[in-house]
Amino acid sequence: MKFAVVNFPGSNCDMDLYYAIKNGIKQEVELVDYRALSLEGFDGVLIPGGFSYGDYLRSGAIAAHVPIVKEIIRFADEGKLVLGICNGFQILTELGLLPGALIPNEKSRFICENVDLKVINNQTIFTRDYQASEIINIPVAHGEGRYYCDEATLMELKQNDQIVFQYQENINGSIDQIAGITNKQKNVLGMMPHPERALEKILGSDDGLKLFQSIINYQRVNN
């Protein structure tokens, strides 16, 4: 498989994600500039964490207006795989590819911590290698990671099995302890925790590896 890591000005987990693909699951990967106009030839698009344009406005708000986003939207609409992590998740909600919003943490402080997540839906392209209800340990690092949506949207998320990860302990005040969701079609995943930082035991956890392996295993089975 060939992945694009989209590099926005201020992205700072771009190389972490690059190495996760290159060394973690040994697939092809390229950094794609935010000014690029095409994602032709890629099988998956990854939007990394960081502080795009400094996030001085709402997180991800300015990044949602750069040239590459039209192509990301086309890519998602065609049912191709899009993964946004942390700032990537924030950008995906700003683009409207995922419902809801990410607002400042309940305690208004940045939090960097290894947290336990529960895999709520293990039937997605991104999670099929996990057991249902498996508890995994993945780092978070964010100041604006509190997921919010209205009641109707939450109902919809539940009915369509769009909630993929929940925090075991609600570290940031997210509604329904949501840590990651997909769109209705399940080809776009946004999550605040950083699976790309959890690929090796020596870094504290390798529980993130299965997320990336799920993607290539799915591709293998379906090609």
Add this chain to the structure above:
Amino acid sequence: MPNKSSRVIAGPGEDAGILDIGDNQAVVFKAESHNHPSAVEPYQGAATGVGGIIRDIFSMGAQPIALLNSLKFGPLKNGQTKHLVNEVVAGIGGYGNCIGLPTVGGEISFESCYEHNPLVNAMCVGILNNTDFKHGTASGDKNLIVYVGAKTGRDGIHGATFASDEFTDTNNKQRSAVQVGNPFIEKLLMDACVEIIEKHSEWILGIQDMGAAGLVSSTAEMASKAGSGLVLNLDKVPQRETEMTAYEMMLSESQERMVLCVKPEYVENVLDFFRNFELDAVVIGQVTTDNRQYKIYHHDELVTDIPVDSLTEDVPEYDRPEKQPQRMIDDKNYHFVPEITSLKDTWMKMITRPNIASKKHFYQTYDSQVKANTLVRPGGDAGVVRIQGTKKAIAMTNDSNSKYVYLNPFVGGQITVMEAARNIVASGGLPIGVTDCLNYGNPENPEAFWELDKSVEGIATACEVLDTPVISGNVSLYNEYNDVAIYPSPMIGMVGLIEDIETLTTSAFKAADDLIYVIGQTADDFNGSELQMEQLGQLKGNLRDLDLKKEKLHLDIVRQAINQNLLASCHDLSEGGLAIALSKSAFENDLGFTVKTELSAAQMFSETQSRFLVSVKPENQGSFEKLVQEEFELLGRVTNNQQFTVTTRDTTFSLDEKLVKNDWKEAISCLMM
């Protein structure tokens, strides 16, 4: 200070020092203080301290890999101090998190003398892949001076002189002297500078950060080092405000700006390169070699024409009168004798002292894992970051114990270095170099100058024994409020090399039945201790001389034990002594211990130097004891019953691990409410 070793590629006088770590790679590091700006505008003061130190690293061509910090405040008693602490911590996190560098270590302590004059020291460590690159000079006739980065405004004018002024009730509001940071711009600038030096070093002759005293000091230093002259045209300088005078532009300390010296044939390449990162990049001047004058034009008028060296080389040197502080003479023979009626109660009290309690409340707001190379996060003895693509890792620590330096500047200086070394060695690293921030009061006061002089001597003697050259550093003087000085507070930033990450060691006990040892003898060292502060409420007495030979021997033994894979855990003994080290080693994996010792209850809190707390798997007992030979005591075993059971020669008690841990963990959060 010693500044030579077989590893030194660049030492003091550059933006940062460089040490060879083999395989054509080098480690680059420096620490810097931002004390006064942080007192006036804590968020921006701390944030721009971080931003400035990062620029010092990437201006050497190195890729920054980690940040550390050392912070000192007044006691967490009033709202103003809590505000300062919250804002400084937020500023440090705000900058480091946004630019995407992990903050992997540091320290925070609280003493009354810092209430109106907090200390904010930040350190950055980087890896240099192009060890041939020559940095920081402006040489060669007609070569061009290029300005890159943020626009120049009126912020930070006189920042450097303000930083060297004293605070009093009537003089504490120079807000305009504080700079404002923009980590987003710095991220672009960092990525661009690292890439241009790695890939296109032939385009550029020099590169330097615009730090203290902005354009004037950076350009003059570059010209001076190259032995050339310089002409600048200020009309070309990108400006954020209108009607700025030449004086304002030259002295502005607006952040996130660099100057480069570029060969004329590559100037378009360089400008295009930076513009691709959406950064301002313009030619603002030229190198001259016909004379060594520093000339500035503004609105077509020559506004400055002076010899370059008058700005950089011909600096005044001061030899101030000095005098041993009276307190040292008065209290020379005083020995604090603690009183312990209940070891259990004292243990619980000590574990919640702000200087000892967990600092997680603060450091969990720092991203410690971005870049996915952090092996040991804050909370351990040293932060450890691996070097991608190799088996190596860099261990790093920031240490200071100003209480000791206050009681005896010479011995205190030595202890500061050795404590840093113990932190590095306990992590499995070999100490290879040092940077420092020397924070003191007014040197015109003879007692303060004596403290500065003696503690620097102490630092120098300790560094010589360790073969750790001091390759960079920073001095912050006039840290006073209403004529009362802070404790003399040298901060040591030490870097260690771990050749193979397999030897990485942490302070946490690993498994039940492992044997617990203390390496080094424990005596009645209570002067300057946390126990003295707890029971007497003040510092008093002298310190014993530090046996540097013995210290070195213990460091070497621990290194050998780690390299032979004999230690399950290793922890430096520092504030609060054995009692605190045992507790902290047990917390991470929620283990307990049963300990029986000939020491007294009070000695459990003694702060005798040159000691380590280690745990050893039972099957390694023979090899370990044979290696250490003497000066160790087998204290007991790690248990999995979550009980701390301690028998000293005068008392015995048992405590629930969960209870102790909870108090240790929550103490700071409670105080910050």
